[in-house]
Amino acid sequence: MVNTEFKEAIREGLHERLNNFSSANKMAVSLGLSPAQLSRFLNGELDNVISDANLISIARKLDIQFGKKMVWKTAVTPVYAYITAQLNACRENSLSGLLCDIADIGKTHAAKCYVKENKHSIYIDCSQVKTKQKLIRQIAKELGLGYNGKYADVYGDLVFYLKTIPKPLIILDEAGDLDYPAFLELKALWNATEGNCGWFMMGADGLKTKIEANLGRKKVGYAEIFSRFGSTYQKITPDGKEALEEFTHTQIALITKVNNSEADLRKIVAGSGGSLRRVKIELQKGLN
Helix, strand or coil: CCCHHHHHHHHHHHHHHHHHCCCHHHHHHHHCCCHHHHHHHHCCCCCCCCCHHHHHHHHHHHCCCCCCCCCCCCCCCHHHHHHHHHHHHHHHHCCEEEEECCCCCCHHHHHHHHHHHCCCEEEEEHHHCCCHHHHHHHHHHHCCCCCCCCHHHHHHHHHHHHCCCCCCEEEEECHHHCCHHHHHHHHHHHHHCCCCCEEEEEECHHHHHHHHHHHHCCCCCHHHHHHHCCCCCECCCCCCHHHHHHHHHHHHHHHHHHHCCCCCHHHHHHHHCCCHHHHHHHHHHHHC
16 A cells, blocks of 8 residues: 555655646646546645556656665766767757667666656657557657557657657667567658657667668668668767776766765675666665
């Protein structure tokens, strides 16, 4: 059972995100709620309005945690700064970018932080919506549009909306997981919204391998997608083992400093094994 304290945290999180949408109704759609449900909850009617299952789903989307865990602060790491700058450029100028870099360097965290703070910017985890239909419907849902009707209608409404609102940005994470028809549909959607929408595609080395392999086979659509997303693979991490270790150490040091300045950095680095996902765990150990 979701307690009142947690519901209040969710309500506060929803209020903070409300300005990211053109209207409260669109925010409700993106969360799978009715406008009336969202309105009642935002106005302080916390009980018997939204199911516990939906509240947990919303909390996950807003990154609100159960229990009294440490309040996680975002550090301006090299990865965070680079991705934020790229996303700003894409959103402000309706450009497209393609980032292919190793896993576990903070790409996803930076993108999600950006979406929280910028209106009409959405984050899509492509590993969860690998097919054409799921991808387009999820993009529509995140923008607060109808997504359960006929596919042609959903697609048409999405194109119209992206050409109407100011400075939309679509971030496609784990893009290497998309199937072939989904890539072709991305090309079509890019064409339909050219000059009106910013795009940023991210993935690990597998995304580059997938694109390169299909370019080599001259598979229809991949040359066009590569061209539309800048014809270059952006990369943040340096080459070489020692340079990469130094880069990772710098990132961990910055994260450690803003979250627990008294922590023993050597222990955090050793305990995390260089994994940013484990840094939070190691820092929490020091607070227990």
